[in-house]
Amino acid sequence: MSLPAPMRQLVDRFAERLNEYQESSYLEARLRVDFINPMFQALGWDVTNSKAYSEGDREVVTEARLRTPSGLRLLTIFSNSRVLRSSW
Numbered sequence: 001m002s003l004p005a006p007m008r009q010l011v012d013r014f015a016e017r018l019n020e021y022q023e024s025s026y027l028e029a030r031l032r033v034d035f036i037n038p039m040f041q042a043l044g045w046d047v048t049n050s051k052a053y054s055e056g057d058r059e060v061v062t063e064a065r066l067r068t069p070s071g072l073r074l075l076t077i078f079s080n081s082r083v084l085r086s087s088w
Contacts, residue, residue, distance in 0.1 A: 006042035010035055 003011065014035065020026060040047045046059040053059070 004042060007039065010038055010042070 014021065037047045040060065049058050
């Protein structure tokens with residue numbers, strides 16, 4: 001099975017600019033705008049709450065960055081009772 005076109009475009013853009021993204025000046029907020037939100041949108045998630053649901057009814061609720069005991073940042077995104085966790 002091949003990647004859908006929007007996902008392929010994200011992968012290609014990431015590969016082309018990898019050095020830029022590894023710089024300490026490339027912020028977490030920019031990563032979310034450039035890759036995380038578009039990836040979830042490509043998967044059909046309403047990450048922008050375009051349906052204007054109330055806080056409790058949103059398809060996606062994003063929590064703030066957390067610090068784990070090991071010092072890693074943890075980003076947690078909830079969607080329709082699914083939980084994705086990413087640490088870096």
